[in-house]
Amino acid sequence: MDISDTSFDNMSHTCPPEDDFKHVVYTSIYIIVFIFGLLFNGAAIYVFCKIRKKKGISAICLLNLAVADLLCITILPLKISYYYKGAVWIFGDFLCRVTSYSFFLSMYSSIFFLACLSTLRYISVAYPGTITKKKVIITCACIWVFTMASTSPFLLTGTVVRDGITKCFEPGHIPAWKKILNMNYYALIVGFILPMIIIIVFDVLLIKHIMHLPMEKRSIRKHVTMIVLVLLVCCVCFLPYHVQRTIHLHYLVHHQEICDLQKALQKTVVATLSLAVLNTCLDPLLYVFVGHGYKSWILLICRAKKTGQVNQESTNSSGVSKVNAEDVQMNQYQQTSKNEC
Secondary structure, eight states, rough: OOHHHHHHHSSOOOOOOOHHHHHHHHHHHHHHHHHHHHHHHHHHHHHHIIIIISSOOHHHHHHHHHHHHHHHHHHHHHHHHHHTTTSOSSHHHHHHHHHHHHHHHHHHHHHHHHHHHHHHHHHHHSTTTSSHHHHHHHHHHHHHHHHHHTTTGGGEEEEETTTEEESSSSOOOHHHHHHHHHHHHHHIIIIIIHHHHHHHHHHHHHHHHHHOOGGGGGGGHHHHHHHHHHHIEEEEIHHHHHHHHHHHHHHHOOOOOOOHHHHHHHHHHHHHHHHHHHHHHTTTTHHOOOOOHHHHHHHHHHHHHSSSSSOGGGGGTTTTTTTHHHHHHHHHHHOOOOOOO
């Protein structure tokens, strides 16, 4: 959600918008994120669906995370066109609503899947055998249903014409922003703070549990890597965005006459929103270090490009060498328990 346009109608105090700089920034950032996000998340979905015949607990969760990221990536071309044309929307009211809805659905689904990953990882390590694939699939389905229902109000806000120019999700009246402020409080508490608490609690429990395990049974490096990456994505991408958005909306609604503050907030929203979209490029790090098969597949592709060909005799029908697949399986059993991916 871009809340940097503060040129409201029917207001006694107005601050002239000075946010043309965002057009270049958003266009550049979105193009980069689209290219790399599409490449790595598309590869992840292919690997988890086609190459890995036996999907473990983490793989199922990571697959849904990749789908959520890809949902955001697919609407980026529309946003790129929007800002490239100087914030002029040409795709109609319906696609405007779908674009806004898809962005928030992707964001909050990603946050919940990260919380789900942390929770399932702890349970599978501390209580082996209690988590089944069926339960994981049901949990992921519930997350989709919940986030789809929770973000559905964004379908109610479409295009608005201001000064003869069609804008997308940039309401022009204070009452509209008050509704968005209330929606923000719900999204902040339910969509970010609650999952963040879940992530922190289960990460702490996981650390305490593996510290009491015999040294030979620890997969310390793998578990610590997952914890660090999940917290990195949440703290770098989502935390600044939610803090800044809450502050900006509050002052936008209650103190819109403070123009100097509005100018400063207009600049910070560009940075935090860019970081929020960047999560689609950071999540693939989880696929590399947590998702079995993804890293090996990427290395195989790089090796094929370097040598110019792949040995057909040592390659199975899925495009992954049988020897490599066996090595991945062997490492999997050596590093993780039965119920881990």
